[in-house]
Amino acid sequence: MSFITFPQLQTISAQTNFLSSWAGINRSSNGSSIPLTPTSSTRQDSGTIQTMELIFLLVFFPVAHSVKHSLKYFLTESSGLQTFPEFVAVSIVDGVRVGYCDSNNKKAEPRQAWVRELIEDSPELMQWHIQACIDAHQDLKALREDLKLHFNQTGGVHIFQEMSGCEWDDETGKVSGYQEFGYDGEDFVSLDLKTQTWVYTKHSTSFIEGWERDKARLEYNSNVLINIYPKWLKKFVNYGRSSLLRTDRPSVSLLQKTPSSPVSCHATGFYPDRAMMFWRKDGEELDEDVDRGEILPNHDGTFQMRADLNISSVSPEDWRRYDCVFQLSGVKEDIITKLDQWQRQSVNVVFWFQFLPQSFLLLLSLELL
DSSP states (O other), X not given: OOOOOHHHHHHHHHHHHHHHTTSOOOGGGSOOOSSSOOOHHHHHHHHHHHHHHHHHHHHHOOOOOOSSEEEEEEEEEEESOTTSOSEEEEEEETTEEEEEEETTTOSOEEOSHHHHHHHHHOHHHHHHHHHHHHHHHHHHHHHHHHHHHHTTOOSSOEEEEEEEEEEEOTTTOOEEEEEEXXXXXXXXXXXXXXTTEEEXXXXXXXXXXXXXXXXXXXXXXXXXXXXXXXXXXXXXXHXXXXXXXXXXXXXXXXXXXXXXXXXXXXXXXXBSSOEEEEEEETTEEOOTTEEEOOOEEOTTSXXXXXXXXXXXXXXXXXXXXXXXXXXXXTOOSOEEEEHHHHHHSOEEEXXXXXXXXXXXEEEEEEEEO
C-alpha cells in the first residue's frame, strides 16, 4: 500500500467540486445519515461526499483479486486544506463501500441498503463506528500535531493517515490483520500482528521511545485487529451476501480519442472485481501493442477496466481479425467485441481527464448520432 502525498491531495481537493457536477453520483443509494435524518445542507453536499469517497478509493485502494473476504478502513487527517474535511474515513467490505464519516458531518453513514438493515438489527455496530470515528479523529489529529511540532512545521499542508483491516477465509477460518500509518506520503509505523510489535521506518526513529512506552495503544489496536474487525466482517458478509456474492455483467464499448490514438476497450459496471480483459488477433491473445489498465472502482460499488490496442499499423481491412475479450469470474460466456463492429457504430468523442496517480483516466463519452 502507498500513502497519499500532498500534491495528490491538492489535486483531489481542487477537483472535488468539478467532478461532482458530472461524475454520475447515485444520490439515491446513499442511505440516510445515522442517527439523524439528513438536513437540506447534507443532501446538497452528498454528491461532493460521494465523489471524495470515490477518489480516496482510487488513490488508496488497490483492487485485490482474492476469494477471501476483507474489511478495510482508510483514515486521513490533514491540515491546511480549506476545501477538504480535516478528517475523512471510509470503510470497505470486499471492495464495496459500506460506511463513511468525516469531521464536517460528525456521524457515521451507511452506504448500502443491507448495511442499514444490519445496523437496525445490531445497533451496537453503528455505535461502535460512531465512537471510533470520533476517537480516530482526535487521535490522528494529536499525532499529526506532534509530528508537525517535532519537524518544526508551523504551516502548510500536512497529512497523517491510517490504513487498517482484516481478511477472513470463510472456508479455512483463517483471519489476518494489518495496520499502517503514514505521514506526508511516507511510511511511518506499521503493526506486526504476529509479534505484537511496532515496525518503524527511518521517518519514525525519533518516536520509537514514545510508541514503545504506549503499551495501551499496542494492546488496544491488536485487540481490534484480532477480535473486533473479524467480528464486524463476518456480520457484514452475512447480511450482504446476496449483494457481495452477486455477478453483474458489464457494458463494453470501444472508444478512441483521435483517429491516430489507440482503440480502448472499456468495460464498466461489472462485479465482482475478478475479471480479465485482452485483445486477440485471429483468435490468439495479443501481448504486443496492447496496454492493459488496472481494475478500478466505480461510485456505485461496481468496477471498470480497459485495454488499449494500438491500431496505427492495422489497415481497416484487417480490423475483422481483431476482437476484445472480457472474462468475469462466475460467468461462463465471454463478452466478445469485434473491432470491425466498432467501425460501423456511431462515433464517440472522448474526453480524458488525468489527475490521479497510476494514470487513472476519467472518461466522458458523448455519443454523436
